[in-house]
Amino acid sequence: MSKTLFDKVWDAHRVHSIENGPQILYIDKHLIHEVTSPQAFRELELREIPLFRPQQVVATADHNTPTKDQHLPVKDELSRKQLTQLSENCEKNGIRLYELGHKYNGIVHVMAPELGITQPGMSIVCGDSHTSTHGAFGSIAFGIGTSQVAQVFASQCLLLTKPKSMRITVNGKLRKGVLPKDVILYIISKIGTNAGTGYFCEYAGEVFENMSMEGRMTVCNMSIEMGARGGMIAPDQTTFAYVKGRKFAPKGEDWESKLAYWKSLPSDDQAEFDKEYAFDAEDIEPMITFGTNPGMGIKVSENIPSRDDASFEKSLKYMDFKKGESLIHKPVNYVFIGSCTNSRIEDFRVAAEFVKGRQKAEHVTAWLVPGSKQVEQQIEAEGLKAIFTEAGFELRQPGCSACLAMNEDKIPAGEYCVSTSNRNFEGRQGQGSRTLLASPLLAAATAIEGKIVDLTKFLN
């Protein structure tokens, strides 16, 4: 029988099926961080259950870490306690931890692929909804709640109902200035924030085949923003070349046998999906969101649509935008380039290329937050830091930062922020903040101009 990429990986991890019920899925890698793990550790302690496979768990501190003065003790008491708790829990249970300051520390969805922890054909979970990022390698990767974190601690397995399958195909060639972020924002704006609920999504077609691994991660990262638990892209030469030689990548004979297996993973030609969408690359332009969910996106050259429903109106009221108006020339005081969606080296390269030789607008605060220590170092090594600093941007230290504003990096109430992160929910970047999601290129251009610009016109 023909199988999809998802079927192949799922079936290879199925331990048991309950009649008319869920299945037991084996988890290869369990990534944890400071915010969603302490209660799970506590649960196991209370029930006197030991961690089943601690060597398959990897920890990092990212959500609640400062992005300045990381060498100093963390100022906020609760944050410090949460980080200490993570260190203690990892120490006690024999879990590998890349704590604050470690040379491999970073956002969990940036550092794990970077170290070769993420590999094709794996099942990967983390108490974070953007775990879908790792699907870029052709793995089944999804976010879980803390009760499930405890389940994986206890059994290295989860009880799950197999999701339905969905495929989004984008063929053609992307226009100049259109980045992977625009592709996913475009898709979500077309199909909505819950089109993927109950599904695992495979992205297929020329656009994804021609995309770098970092671009694929950006796309898969936002699968959850259309409701899909995860997104996947078939592993190919681009994937293998990215994984090869990384710290935890298979070596020697192991590499050869894994490679042969990975090559068998792409969906069979005749495989059927429960739901399919197709888009044309030529139709995609630089995107921006205007509302309070990631589905409320438009081409930056378009006007805000008109819809007569209470939720839409509530959203526009929060953003202080009007139906039918254009966002071009709207003044913006904050720009954030970072988050597990767009904080990899390619994101900073594309921003630096635009910024080079220019100055940010005086009224703009522009934060650059690398996804990991390794990205931070590379920014410096490639000379990008100098470009940004000369342009007046502030390069901070790695972490989730203003994507969710758990730490001090908050956008003030009422302010607009053009952000490369993944969510524009009310108050997401700080109480009362107003987020406009966009690509690192549009974010960089906004910082320079101090207002939203029609990037397409600008580039030509």
Next chain:
Amino acid sequence: MEKYISLSSTAVPLPHENVDTDQIIPARFLKSTSREGFGDNLFRDWRYQKDGSLNADFVLNDNRYSGQILIAGHNFGCGSSREHAAWALSDYGFKVIVSSFFADIFKGNALNIGVLPVQVSPAFLDVLLKTVQEHPQTKIEVNLEDQYISGKPSEDKEHFEIDSYKKTCLINGYDDIDFLLSKRAEIELFEKQQELARVSD
């Protein structure tokens, strides 16, 4: 986990669509390392003004409404995987969330901690919302055993779906850890087979 069978309670209407987990519990309150106490900050930025005073326009501050059931708009719980959202609802006192559509991770998290997500048709949701808004004293009955929800006094009634495994768990107060631990031998066998498959490659 506490056993759950059925309840009859007044309800709180929250007709907004796409209520995301950042609204249910904003990230700045996720610094706690325990599961308790999140109810105080449930819907924090809707419930309170910036100066900390109560927002009289928000439904949780409306004296007419109270109860163990929250009736919410389409796509409730979208966004992050934070179980803190389900903890906050539970800690505040909600035992049932009714909507015409739930986000995946939230739904699973709720079931895992014994908060019942009841998915109804959009038409029935409208009826329930209207009934509760017009008659806040209306008792809504949620019966897990027989899988129905009804809004007295009109006796409008609708069947709801729930995975039979999860239903058994809720009724008996079991959780997935108990079940997974009972399958330990099978899991270890699976690991051995995987290992053998690797060696024979």
